[in-house]
Amino acid sequence: MADTVTTTGSSSVIGRRRREAITGYLYILPAFLIVSIFGVFPIGYAIYMSLFRWRIKQGRFIGLANYQKLLGNGWLALAFLVGLALVLVAHWLWVDAFKDNSSKRRMGKIIASLLLIASAFGIIYGWRGMMIVGDKRFLISIVRTVFYAFMTIPVQIFLALSIAYMLFQKIRFSEFYRMLFFLPYITPAVAVSVVFRTIFNPRETSLANQVLSGFGVTELPKWLLEKKPVLTLLFGNQIDSFNQWLSSTGAGWQFDGLWLGPSLALVVAAVFGIWTFTGYNVIIFLAGLGGISNNVYEAADIDGANNFEKFWHITIPLLAPVTFYLTILGFIGALQAFTHVFVMKTPAVGRAMDVASIHIFDTFYKSNNFSKAAAESILLFIVILLITIIQNRILGKKALNG
Amino acid sequence: MAKKTKHKQAYEFKSSHIPIYIMLTIGAVVAVIPFFYMFSTSLMTLGETINKTLLPAQPQFNNYSEAWNEAKFSKYFLNSAIITALTILGTLAVVIPAGYAFANIRFPGRSIFFMVLLATMMIPYTVIFLPNLLMIRGKIIPWGSHLNTLQALIIPFLAGPFYIFLLRQFFIGIPKELWDAARIDGAGHGKFLTSIVVPISTPVILTVTLLTFIHSWNEFIWPLLVTTTPKWRPLGVGLYSFVTEAGPETQLLMAGSVITLLPVLILYFVTQKYFTEGIATSGLKG
Numbered sequence: 001m002a003d004t005v006t007t008t009g010s011s012s013v014i015g016r017r018r019r020e021a022i023t024g025y026l027y028i029l030p031a032f033l034i035v036s037i038f039g040v041f042p043i044g045y046a047i048y049m050s051l052f053r054w055r056i057k058q059g060r061f062i063g064l065a066n067y068q069k070l071l072g073n074g075w076l077a078l079a080f081l082v083g084l085a086l087v088l089v090a091h092w093l094w095v096d097a098f099k100d101n102s103s104k105r106r107m108g109k110i111i112a113s114l115l116l117i118a119s120a121f122g123i124i125y126g127w128r129g130m131m132i133v134g135d136k137r138f139l140i141s142i143v144r145t146v147f148y149a150f151m152t153i154p155v156q157i158f159l160a161l162s163i164a165y166m167l168f169q170k171i172r173f174s175e176f177y178r179m180l181f182f183l184p185y186i187t188p189a190v191a192v193s194v195v196f197r198t199i200f201n202p203r204e205t206s207l208a209n210q211v212l213s214g215f216g217v218t219e220l221p222k223w224l225l226e227k228k229p230v231l232t233l234l235f236g237n238q239i240d241s242f243n244q245w246l247s248s249t250g251a252g253w254q255f256d257g258l259w260l261g262p263s264l265a266l267v268v269a270a271v272f273g274i275w276t277f278t279g280y281n282v283i284i285f286l287a288g289l290g291g292i293s294n295n296v297y298e299a300a301d302i303d304g305a306n307n308f309e310k311f312w313h314i315t316i317p318l319l320a321p322v323t324f325y326l327t328i329l330g331f332i333g334a335l336q337a338f339t340h341v342f343v344m345k346t347p348a349v350g351r352a353m354d355v356a357s358i359h360i361f362d363t364f365y366k367s368n369n370f371s372k373a374a375a376e377s378i379l380l381f382i383v384i385l386l387i388t389i390i391q392n393r394i395l396g397k398k399a400l401n402g
Numbered sequence: 403m404a405k406k407t408k409h410k411q412a413y414e415f416k417s418s419h420i421p422i423y424i425m426l427t428i429g430a431v432v433a434v435i436p437f438f439y440m441f442s443t444s445l446m447t448l449g450e451t452i453n454k455t456l457l458p459a460q461p462q463f464n465n466y467s468e469a470w471n472e473a474k475f476s477k478y479f480l481n482s483a484i485i486t487a488l489t490i491l492g493t494l495a496v497v498i499p500a501g502y503a504f505a506n507i508r509f510p511g512r513s514i515f516f517m518v519l520l521a522t523m524m525i526p527y528t529v530i531f532l533p534n535l536l537m538i539r540g541k542i543i544p545w546g547s548h549l550n551t552l553q554a555l556i557i558p559f560l561a562g563p564f565y566i567f568l569l570r571q572f573f574i575g576i577p578k579e580l581w582d583a584a585r586i587d588g589a590g591h592g593k594f595l596t597s598i599v600v601p602i603s604t605p606v607i608l609t610v611t612l613l614t615f616i617h618s619w620n621e622f623i624w625p626l627l628v629t630t631t632p633k634w635r636p637l638g639v640g641l642y643s644f645v646t647e648a649g650p651e652t653q654l655l656m657a658g659s660v661i662t663l664l665p666v667l668i669l670y671f672v673t674q675k676y677f678t679e680g681i682a683t684s685g686l687k688g
């Protein structure tokens with residue numbers, strides 16, 4: 001009797017488990033299908049496309065030729081990548097490798113410094129080579145993207161942390177302020193980009209120029225129509241004489257081109273990015289601030305710490321994981337920035353605003369070179385992955401270990 | 403005394419807070435100025451937009467009727483409304499069962515599927531939009547061209563991995579005793595999900611609904627690629643094509659921007675707590 005009960009019991013358990021599993025698969029099936037068809041499969045297909053000649057119609061198989069044309073030469077790209085990887089190794093040697101062994105630590109640091117020199121060599125050698133034999137337009141668009149990321153992320157994190165810290169004090173209307181700061185994040189990028197186009201219009205009556213003339217500026221910039229780098233606009237004469245001096249010393253290098261940084265038009269796009277994402281970062285920082293226990297501050301009070309000391313020695317370190325998360329998110333967002341640049345860009349600025357995603361879009365939409373666009377997008381994906389991994393290694397550990 | 407502690411926190415004014423108020427107000431003004439500028443310019447005459455007075459002398463409300471009627475914004479608005487409504491319904495139908503399955507149904511490979519799903523959030527759209535466009539044109543799977551159709555605008559967005567994640571986190575917090583009790587009463591997963599889980603999860607479902615609304619309404623690149631005619635063109639793309647056509651008529655452009663923005667704005671002011679709370683919790687648990 002007891003036996004039969006247990007056997008029928010266990011077989012019904014198996015039956016029930018199977019039914020349970022089938023229900024589970026059925027419940028995730030629609031999501032799984034959509035993600036597979038429109039999310040995962042396209043990655044494989046983009047790789048497939050990049051291996052062919054493909055202008056509107058699929059052509060013959062050409063292997064890695066698209067990548068070779070973009071990067072110039074596999075060895076140069078490899079030198080560049082090895083250079084980047086050596087930075088990681090050097091960081092590991094410097095910080096972690098000989099933690100327990102103080103006598104070897106100095107050795108580790110010396111090797112790390114040598115590796116850093118080697119990595120700089122690899123990066124510079126690889127990059128210069130690629131710029132000569134590779135696809136200059138694509139490579140420069142990647143640099144513009146990096147400019148964009150470095151203009152937006154530090155500023156929006158700094159602003160957001162300051163605002164969140166102020167909102168976290170016991171002040172009145174903090175909910176109201178929070179609502180206003182978050183507002184830009186949820187608005188349609190197209191509509192606001194259209195407004196930014198008018199605000200940063202080159203006319204002297206545009207809002208941006210009226211503000212500048214209010215501060216007594218007489219030479220009003222062309223904002224979204226300005227191809228020239230900001231440094232040239234601000235210090236053009238000094239840079240010219242510096243370059244003359246450089247060539248008089250016989251140096252083979254000039255302070256020009258990409259060294260001068262992003263164009264003013266791209267800076268305006270970055271302002272848009274900062275304006276949009278600061279509020280989002282404020283919300284996340286506020287949640288992080290709320291997670292810090294009051295006890296820590298009370299202990300600091302007993303030790304007689306002032307407000308600034310508390311902010312610097314308690315708040316900032318304890319918020320490090322949040323800051324790290326926002327940095328990663330910021331990079332992922334910045335490397336894909338598209339809509340607002342696309343809407344604010346006019347033919348008059350030429351390529352000065354062509355960040356990587358815009359360049360890829362043009363390769364495919366205007367030049368109809370599908371396989372090249374696919375190869376470019378795969379390379380951009382690799383850049384995003386690399387940056388995320390490097391950040392995880394270097395910043396992530398610091399953020400999590402405090 | 404008891405009353406006072408019941409209040410959130412007794413507010414006391416400190417003079418040391420004055421600089422904070424000043425800085426926050428400056429920041430808030432910067433955050434809001436583009437909107438103010440948009441509204442004000444949308445009510446100006448063409449002459450005023452060129453001479454850039456800050457406010458219109460006489461509000462020109464007919465700018466709106468002009469944008470609404472002549473620039474087809476009424477059609478685009480209706481398209482956007484239909485697309486957004488269907489996207490929300492579809493998303494909820496796809497995402498709630500998936501989130502529930504990952505939280506409360508045991509099946510082999512569950513954690514692997516979940517990891518894969520989360521990993522897809524990292525995929526840059528720049529990589530996938532070209533293959534997806536070819537797919538919609540029927541070049542990869544021979545199902546004919548779906549350009550300028552509703553399904554092309556909606557279906558690719560229905561499985562938001564982030565929403566599945568958000569719902570799963572919430573569903574996991576639902577006490578197991580409820581499920582045991584329901585099972586004793588003879589209810590299966592379907593019954594339990596619809597009659598108990600969904601009703602007690604309204605806050606998180608509302609958050610998902612709102613985020614879907616915003617994303618769907620604000621979506622730009624994909625509709626730009628798959629709508630080559632005005633038939634299903636949504637507001638954002640309509641506004642963009644208006645930018646390239648209308649040129650100097652700034653006031654109409656601004657009226658169009660306001661029309662595009664207003665539904666989002668109203669929704670946000672009514673429900674903003676669900677936005678910020680949803681984002682704050684999700685952001686930290688991730």
